[in-house]
Amino acid sequence: MNKERIEQLAVAIETHSIDGLGFNMGFFRFTGGAADASGHDCGTVACIAGTAVALGKLSGTFGAAAEWLDIPYDKVGQELFYPGDASGIRVRDWALITPAHAAAVLRRLAETGRVDWTAVLPEEMIKRPEDEE
Numbered sequence: 001m002n003k004e005r006i007e008q009l010a011v012a013i014e015t016h017s018i019d020g021l022g023f024n025m026g027f028f029r030f031t032g033g034a035a036d037a038s039g040h041d042c043g044t045v046a047c048i049a050g051t052a053v054a055l056g057k058l059s060g061t062f063g064a065a066a067e068w069l070d071i072p073y074d075k076v077g078q079e080l081f082y083p084g085d086a087s088g089i090r091v092r093d094w095a096l097i098t099p100a101h102a103a104a105v106l107r108r109l110a111e112t113g114r115v116d117w118t119a120v121l122p123e124e125m126i127k128r129p130e131d132e133e
Contacts, residue, residue, distance in 0.1 A: 006069055013051055021045070023102065024046070025047045025095065049061065062081050083117045
């Protein structure tokens with residue numbers, strides 16, 4: 001795990017430091033009207049992985065982002081890039097994940113080695129398996 005790059009990514013998302021790139025967890029990279037959770041309404045938005053690809057000047061998608069962050073894609077990367085899918089919880093609406101939430105989950109990953117969306121999102125955004133009953 002490359003903690004330095006994880007922190008660089010958290011700062012880039014949190015401070016909107018990539019010119020012309022907003023944030024929306026619902027899109028890898030999308031131009032043309034998607035809601036921009038950064039509030040800057042850049043016209044182009046990206047999720048955590050898309051922002052990592054832009055920051056690292058990479059070609060590729062989710063796998064390239066995981067490799068750049070030096071995290072295993074099959075578990076850690078999937079949980080980071082697809083909130084809740086690997087853990088069994090569901091995030092009710094990925095588009096409501098803010099840059100602050102993304103930065104917090106990244107910093108928690110660097111600190112603990114685990115992706116824990118439940119620690120950084122408000123409870124009302126989390127849908128747990130027992131909610132299905």
